[in-house]
Amino acid sequence: MLPPGDFALKDTSPVLGHVGEKHISHDLVEKMQYLYVRVVKARDLVAKDLGGSSDPYVKVKVGEGYPAKTEIRKRSVNPVWNQVFAFGKDKIQGPTVEITVWDADKVSKDDFLGFVQFDLTEISKRVPPESPLAPQWYKLEPGRKGDVHVRGEIMLAVWWGTQADEAFSEAWQSDSGGHYHNKAKVYMSPKLWYLRVNVIEAQDLIPSEKNRLPEVSVRVQLGGTQVYKTKVSANRTNSPFWNQDMVFVAAEPFEEHLVLTVEDRVGGNKEEVLGVVKIPLKEVDRRIDHRLVNTRWFNLEKNGEKPFRGRLHLRVCFDGGYHVMDESTHHISDTRPTAKQLWKASMGVLEIGILSAKNLVPMKSRDGRSTTDAYCVAKYGQKWVRTRTCMDSFSPRWHEQYTWEVHDPCTVLTIGVFDNCHTKDEPGEKVSSGRDNPIGKVRIRVSTLESDRVYTNSYPLLVLQRSGVKKTGELELAVRFSCTSVLNMMHIYFTPPLPKMHYLHPLGVIELEQLRNIAIRIVSLRLARSEPPLRQEVVHYMLDTDSNMWSMRRSKVNYYRMLGVLSGAIAVTKWFSDICQWKNPLTTVLVHILFLILVWYPELILPTLFLYMFLIGAWHYRFRPRAPPYMDARLSQAEHVEHDELDEEFDTFPTSKSPDIVKHRYERLRMVASRIQSVLGDLASQGERLNALLSWRDPRATAIFITFCLVAAILLYVIPLRVVAVLLGIYALRHPRFRNRVPPVPMNFFRRLPSYADRIL
Template identity: 40%
Template sequence: MQYLFVRVVKARKLPDVDAYGSLDPYVEVTFGDNNFGFTKCVKRNKNPEWNETFAFPFEHGKAPTDGVDVKVYDKDLVKNDLVGKLHFDVVDIPQRSPYDIPLEPTWHELLDGDGKSSAHPSLLVAIWIGSQADEAYRHAWASRYIPKVYESPRLWCLRITIFEAQGITVTGGNAGITEVFCKASLGNQIKMTRPVKMQMTTSTCIWNEDLVLVAAEPFFEGDLVVSVIAGPGKGEVIGQLTVPLASIDKHGDDNQFVTPDWIPLESPTAPQFHGCVDDGSGNSQMKICLRKLLDGRYHIGPDTECCIDDPRPADRRLWSPRIGSVDLGILRVIGLKERDGNSPLNKYCVPKYGKKWVRTRTVIDGRDHVFNEQYTWDVYDLATVLNVAVFEQCAKQDSGHREIGKVRIHLSHLETDRVYAHSYPLVTLLSSGAVKTGELQLAVKISVLSSTNMLFRYARPILPSIHYVEPLAHTEQADLFVEREIEEDKLRSQAAEILALRLGRMEPPLRSEVVAFMCKTGVNSMYSLRKMKLCVALLAVRNYRRRPTGPPHIDYNLSHLGNLHPDELDEEFDTVKSRCDNDGLLRMRYDRLRSIAGRVQTVVGDVATEGERFRSLVSWRDPRATVIFEFFMLVAAAVAYLVPFKGAIAKEPYPQCRPYVFQNDGSAIPGGDR
């Protein structure tokens, strides 16, 4: 990969091309149809100074054009006037080694629009061909086609435990309403408690509920707003509390306990005056007891546990030492189909692992999509996945970028200190079926610092232990497992939205559709017969042990015969070709059926995931887990061969668990001693 560097220093004796006699010069550098850059505009100056550097990538020996154009313009409101221009042939541009001293700029006389030279205006420019190792690369103008590295923020778990509220006063049109609930909002995230009935004697509502939101560091999304609402639906806000996110304490120790606080509530309708005296009437008596903290013991991310790429918690103090590093070489993309009209494809890759996102350079107008870029990430757990996706960049700035395909590489399947060079197929699932869009050629190598620390990670869970001791999505409802899965999906969606918002604020931004595709958000979670076929076999094995032993019967409570809706009865007695003429009602029934089947599919998918983990154990894909399993089986075989069966039973620590003939009590043998 080569780079064309153009350093524009300053100009002198620029002529007046404006009728008003003022000059606002700036410089435009063009290298082909898609590589161009602009300097800042200097107001009313005939001897401006810019001192800006531009870097344009291109393949070795494959320049997009034969020359480079440097033009000086006078910025106007209607039309920018040309002051002068320069042209450099690519074959005449010198090539500079990174070990050479910097190339000094040279004064060049500007040519007018007709290509004629003038003795007065001139431009101080340095132009050369170098590489990414050039010291001028870090100060070069940030083109949208050069490689970029992004650092994703750390996501914290914002936990709000709402205990109770006292002194609740409901006025106005909701004076007779006794049901009250609380709502916590942070940006676009909203969580609500269940509605409870207010105790009329004490004007108190008790919830004892835990609400979980996602906050990104640094915390500038906004303020945490807790509202007390009376009435059904949206209701009416009768009390409100605003807490700055930066003022909430961070919690990263299991032994640290955060005490709840009583905080007064403010009425959103009554005027609030600074320094006013509370007269003990109205909403000034309302207060709420809650506990708020930023919990850094959890891992909050957009990926599921089976496809996670960074299992570390948010608090840096809880991070375990790294066990090694992974090197990724993005070679080329082959087999891509051209668009309509044989127009060229502008492709780039986005590898993601941990907190580090990378966008490679964009191959402009190229038939051979060759990247030849290498990146390195720190590895903290081998049970992680490296994601690499290919996108197509549209020519228009505001147009969306189209995904081509994605590759997932499980680090646990790689041997250490070995280079894997392989061509991965890019497959996209469309409504018409699976389509192979091309192939991505990658080179991967994983290196470890200590084999002992690496093997020790196999004895620990993937996520922090707090996820299994105190799950975030804990609920006490009847459908515990399904509700927990739904809450975890909501947390992952919130994390993906925050990542897209933060990465979109960087300069240059990483587009939201790119982040959504890398995080696999926006995927239809409704019922799919294709996904259901993968889990039928495991579902049959699970139900074998639960097969009924008695005669079939109808459970009145289980079938919910006592609380049926009329529409449900009408749907049940309807024929296969529906007799209903209401298209909206039929669509509602169809969507409801898909929603219920989607929940069932989520549960069955989790069972299938456990089956895939067991299958990976017996398929010998992980070389380190294979060695551990073989060593364990060898030790078990040696123990079973060397230790007699009767001796093992006699050494049982619990006498009551021993067989009858090995118990020490002689009275157990009828007629005498042992």
């Protein structure tokens, strides 16, 4: 087990600053120097093939490092490549850069066509370059052996730059190995809509058996996975009625059809298709509020034939007033509705510099040694970003900066670190079956950040495994939130967190969770089809797909969280008990004086209360958090969790364990659930006893209570309220020698009131 200090957030002091005058957006990262080589084209090369041409390609080698290669241009003596190579200065192991041209040969060794060499000390340094250096023609020189069969020229540009250079994103990069799936990429989530289908009725259906009352239902399907079915119509006629709503998730561009199948249950589980309706999603109406769209009648078809077989009455529309959930509401990053007409202007900008990581754990083996190929994924709103992969490094340095618009400060940025298991996949190749395993995750709530302040911290990367919590490294980030309008941001705090449609016509909790799972599946499939793909396991990890699965550990977390919430009330109760017990006579006397003042001047009660809260808040300002929040292993109950509980948490659904293990876990779950059941029962009993005061379920108790109420009403009418308050206060604060250890009379009376507990089987 790691010591607690290893799980803590650490302050860092990276050397941040503008990478270049025209690259203000790169002021949250450190400057990284690269040697850029742009290979544009060549002309008048020697023909090495029998057909009077060559298959040329170029090797770029810096020092003793492994050379980078351009693509091969088939049958050409005037090839065009226009490719850029970026070599990190920290990886350059020599004084020269050598560009050689070769003719690819499948049968024998590749033929040498010439080379150009530059001395690194002679290359003018441009840090950062205002624009890529203009390419020039260079004459190809023969090899060291004096090869006379060399001619032609090559157009090149060689310069020093930084990661802010315009050519960096498209360049072959030495620290990522130059592989296709290792480059940085920005992705956008597909735009998701809720599709509402109201199946109203059908008319003039033609069942196969005319002497039998039909049992008609409608099966509604969108895509291959979203299938819902109406109940069987209560009126068993040829014109059934349902008026049943269904909600689906659809993503732009709308290329699918909504398929409605009218079915008649003819016996057992057998169903006969009476007709089908196919509706292209492109033809569906859209709405931004709760106003009803027009209904339509659709003729039923069967087996592609169009003779009249009845018709179906539907109301179908896209609900643009909702926000389609694909994240948990606890760490949501976007709350805007789907319809852009309802969007409001952004109120700030969130910038993040993904600097580096250190002490990453080995994630796989390559060539008989342990290694890690790490990259980061950040998600906020609809925008996903992925850094380049730093090959074979336990302390990768990315120094990439990204920006998001902020529309709501009470949202969460998520950054995950992954090991790339597809470092050699290329476009058009069959994708390997490995999974990009997570190394850790960081969440930062925007509202916890001060405006225009740069936070530089090293976040612990924690992963929960079957063996327990494990620290897999540290991720260094630079984060800044800039607010464009303070008034607009303050106004947002008084508006509902979600769009109005979630409150005017709310969706059920279970329905929302089902729709969220569908939305996650759609997003993961779309991003997996991008080039290069953002894989499904990465999307699922970032969106916490299994956050609602049962876990003994999470149950303990919520239990201790509840205790933490109640700790304030418990502390106040204990303080008041100490006052009543006169443990500190001076404090008790001061409380008596304050109590008498408030009773005599009741108009001071509320001002005193609010002033007291103001003073507490002002005092706590000195102890405010100085760093963003981070994943807390202790809060997550991950430091001392039992191995069997972790094994249960990582079990599949349905379970893959033996019956004996399942039985043991079931018995344990029953024990925990019994405690929860007892607590909920006690809370319900207290509420039922309150109701019993006036319900005459206990005639004697109700008679006593209403008699007490009558006497109290008379006394309170006669005796001034201040006198009553003073008497009650003095009685509550009386000295311990006047106290009795038995419960007070009101508590005894309340506990004797009846509840429904004795009526439960």
